[in-house]
Amino acid sequence: MKKTLLAAAALAFTAGLAHAGDTVRMGTEGKYPPYNFINDKGQVDGFERELGDKLCAMESLTCTWTTNDWDSIIPNLLSGNYDTIMAGMSITDERKKTIDFTQAYYPPAFSAYLGKDAGANIKGVVAAQVGTIQADYVAKSGATLLEFPTMDDTIAAVKNGEADAVFADKDALKPFSKAEGGDFVWAGQEVQLGEGIGVGLRKSDTALKDKLNDGIGKMKADGSLNVLLKKWFGDETPTF
Template sequence: MKKLLLATALLALTGGAAAAQTVRLGTEGAYPPFNFIDDAGNVAGYEREFGDEACKRAGLTCEWVTNDWDSIIPNLQSGNYDVIIAGMSITDEREKVVDFSENYFPPADSAYVGLTADADIKTGVVSAQVGTIQAGYVAESGATLLEFPTPDETVAAVRNGEAAAVFADKDYLAPYVAESNGELVFVGDPVSLGGGVGLAFRESDDELREKFNAVIKAMKEDGTINALIEKHFGPETKKF
C-alpha cells in the first residue's frame, strides 16, 4: 500500500510538472492577417505561426484559446490563459495592468479608409474597434468615435454609411482596400501609434515573459520573424 501511495504521489508530481509546461495562448481569431479562424476552425495567421515557433524554441507545449477582444485583458488576469498574442500594441496605458514582451511586430502605421478620398476624418463619424489605440486616437481627434466589438464591423460601418471612415492598422485595412475594386480608399496620411505589437503577461509572470523575450530576440536575429512578416503581410510591410 505504501509503495502504491508513493507511486501515486510521484505520478501526481510529474504530472504537475508536465502541466506547468503547458502555456495557454489567448488570441482574438478575428484580426487577419495577425490572427483568424481558418476553414477547419483553427487559429491561423502570422501570430499562429510565430507563436507555434516561439513555443517550440522555448520548449513549451502551447494551447490556443480564443477570446473576444473587449475582454481579452480581464480574462488574462483571471487566469483563462497565460499569454495574450492578439495584435496588441504596446502602450503606456496597457503597461499599467499587464507586462509586455519586447515587440514581435515593429511599430506600424494606422490609417483611415473611407468610400472617398475626401471623407471627413476631422469632424465626421469614424469607426474603430473598442479598446484599441486607434479608438483612443479618434476620441481625442475631434471626430465622433463609433466603436464596435469586432474589426470587421468597423469596416462594415463605412460600407453601410454609419461612418465616414474607419481607423485601424494599415496592414489590416490594406486587403479590404485591395479587394474592394475601388469601393474603399485610403484617406489622408498614415499615423504612427504605439510601440509595436507584443505578448502580454500577468505582472506576476516574469519568468515566462523572459523566456519568450529570449526567443523573440533569437527569432529577430536569425531572420525568422522578418520572413514571417513578409509571408503574411507582404514585402512592403515594415520589418526589423
C-alpha cells in the same frame, strides 16, 4: 477583508499554475487577419499563430490556443483563463499599468483611414474597434468616435453609411482596400502609433516572459522574424 485577500492569493496561485509543466495557453481574438483569424478548419491561424507556435517550439513549451472577444481579452488574462495575449495588441503605457509585455515582435506600425472615397471626412464620424489605440486616437482627433466590438463591424459601419471612415491598423485594413480587391480607398494621412506589438502576460509570469523574450530575440538575430513578417504582411512591411 481577509477573505478578499485569500481569494486574490488563490487566484494568483491558480494563474501561476496555468502553465505548469511547460504548457502555455495562448489567447487571441481570431477576428483580426492577417494577425489572427479562424481558418476553414475552425482553427486559429495567421501570423501570430505561426509565430507563437515557433516560439513555443524554440523554448520547449507545449502551447494550446483559445479565442476571446477583444473587449474582455485583458480581464480574462488576469483571471487566469489563458496565459498570454497574442492578438495584435500594441504595447502602451496605459496597458503596462495592468499587464506586462515581451519585447515587440512587430515594429511600431502605421494606422490608416479607409473610406468610400479619398475625400472621406476623417473629422466626421470615424469607426474604430473598441479598446484599441486607434479608438483612443480618434477620440482625441476631433472626430466623432463610433466604437464597435470587431473589425468587421467597423467596416460594415462605413459600408452602410453609419461612419464616414474607419481607422485601424493599416495591415488589417488592406484586404478591404480597392488595391486588394475591396470596396474602399485610403483617406487622410497614415499615423504611426504605439511601441510595437508584443505578447501580453500577467506581471507575475516573469519566467514565461523571459522564455518568450529569448525566442523573439533569437528570431530577430537570425532574421527569421523578418521572413515571417514579410510572408504575412508583404515586402513593404516594417521589419527589425
